[in-house]
Amino acid sequence: MIKVLIVLANTCIFAAAWYMYYREKMWVNTFYNKGDYAVIALYLIIYAIMAKIYDGLALRISRISELIYSQVIAVLITTGIMYIVILLLTRQWVNIMPLLLEAAISCTVCVVWSFVANKLTNIIYKPARIFVVYDNDSAYKNGKYIIEKLVWRFEAVGEYHIPDIVAWYADQAAELDRFSQALEKSGADCVMLCGLASSQRNDILKYCIENDVKVFVRPNIGDFIMSNAQIVQMANLPVLVCEKSAPSLFYTVTKRVMDIVISVIGIVITSPILLITAIAIKLYDGGPVFYKQVRLTHNGKKFNILKFRSMKVDAEKDGVARLSSQGDSRITPVGRFIRACRIDELPQLFNIIGGSLSIVGPRPERPEIAEEYAKEMPEFSLRLQVKAGLTGYAQVYGKYNTEPYDKLQMDLLYISRLGIATDFKIILATIKVLFMPESTEGIASGQTTAKK
Numbered sequence: 001m002i003k004v005l006i007v008l009a010n011t012c013i014f015a016a017a018w019y020m021y022y023r024e025k026m027w028v029n030t031f032y033n034k035g036d037y038a039v040i041a042l043y044l045i046i047y048a049i050m051a052k053i054y055d056g057l058a059l060r061i062s063r064i065s066e067l068i069y070s071q072v073i074a075v076l077i078t079t080g081i082m083y084i085v086i087l088l089l090t091r092q093w094v095n096i097m098p099l100l101l102e103a104a105i106s107c108t109v110c111v112v113w114s115f116v117a118n119k120l121t122n123i124i125y126k127p128a129r130i131f132v133v134y135d136n137d138s139a140y141k142n143g144k145y146i147i148e149k150l151v152w153r154f155e156a157v158g159e160y161h162i163p164d165i166v167a168w169y170a171d172q173a174a175e176l177d178r179f180s181q182a183l184e185k186s187g188a189d190c191v192m193l194c195g196l197a198s199s200q201r202n203d204i205l206k207y208c209i210e211n212d213v214k215v216f217v218r219p220n221i222g223d224f225i226m227s228n229a230q231i232v233q234m235a236n237l238p239v240l241v242c243e244k245s246a247p248s249l250f251y252t253v254t255k256r257v258m259d260i261v262i263s264v265i266g267i268v269i270t271s272p273i274l275l276i277t278a279i280a281i282k283l284y285d286g287g288p289v290f291y292k293q294v295r296l297t298h299n300g301k302k303f304n305i306l307k308f309r310s311m312k313v314d315a316e317k318d319g320v321a322r323l324s325s326q327g328d329s330r331i332t333p334v335g336r337f338i339r340a341c342r343i344d345e346l347p348q349l350f351n352i353i354g355g356s357l358s359i360v361g362p363r364p365e366r367p368e369i370a371e372e373y374a375k376e377m378p379e380f381s382l383r384l385q386v387k388a389g390l391t392g393y394a395q396v397y398g399k400y401n402t403e404p405y406d407k408l409q410m411d412l413l414y415i416s417r418l419g420i421a422t423d424f425k426i427i428l429a430t431i432k433v434l435f436m437p438e439s440t441e442g443i444a445s446g447q448t449t450a451k452k
Contacts, residue, residue: 008044010047010109010110013102013109014043017101019036022094046082050077053428056073130154131159131190133159134196135196139194157186162179189213191204251420255420255423259353263352277308285312285332295367305356307344359423377408382412386418392411394414396430
């Protein structure tokens with residue numbers, strides 16, 4: 001009801017603007033009021049979709065500030081789309097001010113709603129009492145990190161370290177009994193499993209499901225590989241068929257056309273920004289405007305990625321490939337600004353037109369850094385099943401300094417859900433992170449990669 005309320009409230013505000021100003025600008029009768037209803041319904045649908053995409057309705061996992069930010073973006077994008085619709089309907093340039101006033105009122109309503117909705121949600125849903133089960137320190141830290149970030153949703157009431165798989169199966173019944181006693185003693189409502197071997201995890205999962213205990217699972221790489229598996233019947237038995245990603249011809253062609261169209265439009269729209277940025281970089285130190293760097297894309301193919309130069313000319317004079325760190329002295333003042341606004345990435349639109357890059361896909365890594373990651377994660381190359389992209393799942397839901405294993409999981413999640421709808425969702429969601437400083441946060445000083 002809380003979610004429906006904000007959608008209806010903002011739709012009513014738009015309806016007021018439509019009836020009070022824009023309706024009379026129509027060049028033909030609005031189909032005996034049915035046209036009015038259609039325009040208002042279109043606003044409702046677009047706004048609801050945008051609010052969903054940007055997590056503006058994710059009351060149980062978002063802070064008040066996150067709700068406000070997401071709602072404002074949803075309102076502004078919906079308003080922009082509706083202005084284009086109005087131009088098409090009226091067949092003339094109309095005053096945008098009434099619509100901007102509508103957007104301002106809606107944003108104000110969203111701020112009030114975010115505070116009220118957050119408070120009501122926290123009253124209705126008390127923090128779940130969660131029991132963390134893990135088998136290594138790294139997995140434990142990940143589980144605790146999630147709980148600490150969502151303190152209004154979870155209350156940690158205990159933790160349990162699972163012995164290694166050999167010890168577990170040396171006396172499986174006794175180990176499972178010890179786990180059940182610890183779980184019962186904690187009084188937990190739910191369990192979070194972190195880093196467990198598949199066989200151990202299955203034992204605990206079956207126990208929890210049988211005893212009506214909700215389970216949150218931090219997945220392994222194999223889970224993502226199997227998530228898109230085809231289920232077939234063989235000899236009257238179900239079989240999962242897992243294979244390398246093989247997108248359909250329709251998806252491949254449509255994605256390529258979409259890449260070219262969006263890139264051309266993007267270059268045209270941002271051409272003033274491209275020109276100003278190029279001049280600013282050149283005036284600062286007289287060095288080259290663009291920076292080329294070898295990266296990896298589909299099937300490990302190498303290509304030169306094009307970016308605006310944001311660092312000093314001799315940034316890697318020592319010959320060591322490294323990611324940028326927090327407070328990196330190699331970044332110029334101009335570079336710091338264009339990085340914060342993601343302007344340095346715009347020249348990659350030319351890479352996309354050339355076919356070496358796509359709009360959406362796993363971000364391309366440098367060969368040296370990818371090789372370093374592969375030493376500890378041989379499966380890191382699995383992200384090269386598809387063409388690299390300008391933006392991706394890991395860029396929308398992770399950060400620049402997110403650990404490689406976590407980025408790999410997000411990239412594999414994208415690969416398992418390939419589709420035009422998925423690509424559009426990521427493109428739209430990218431807008432949300434453009435102005436979030438933490439999304440471009442560098443690695444710690446002294447590191448060369450994102451490994452911790």
